[in-house]
Amino acid sequence: MDQEQRATVAADTKRFFDYAREPGKIVYRCINQAAKLKEFIELSIELREKLSQKADILLEAGLTFRDQCNTIINSFSVLDIDIERQKALASDLVVIEAIDPKTRKRLKFKILMLSESIRKGLELARQLRERSNAIVLLDYRVARHIGRAAERVRGVSRGLIGCTSP
Secondary structure (H helix, E strand, O other): OOHHHHHHHHHHHHHHHHHHHHHHHHHHHHHHHHHHHHHHHHHHHHHHHHHHHHHHHHHHHHHHHHHHHHHHHHHHHHHHHHHHHHHHHHHHHHHOOOHHHHHHHHHHHHHHHHHHHHHHHHHHHHHHHHHHHHHHHHHHHHHHHHHHHHHHHHHHHHHHHHHHOO
16 A cells, blocks of 8 residues: 555544544433433422422412302301391381381481491402402412423433433
């Protein structure tokens, strides 16, 4: 072999080994990126667990608030029934002449004012309950979404564990 052929073979050999190193570099970069991705997925799982805990707390608070609204509504309903009974009793007191008409008028006015207050309170409590129901539904949907996202992240994480092992 002459000098020129040796130089060509040496250059081809050098090029061959340079090309042979490229896949190794690419694989090394992929492994490093997979390790970083695995780290981010673990951080994502941690964040999801914190979000899930907060979502559960919010859902529980929403359910408690809704129960309180129902209790208030029931109390207002009982008070409304009681007001109707008081109106009947005021009329009965006039019939048996236990009170004079002027006192009866003042009593009816106070009963009417109390009745209006109770009805307004009942309407507000019903509006609160409706909004509370919407919030509870939204909290439930958020909690379910966080759970599904966590399952997807775990699936990706399991796939990466298999890729990064030697």
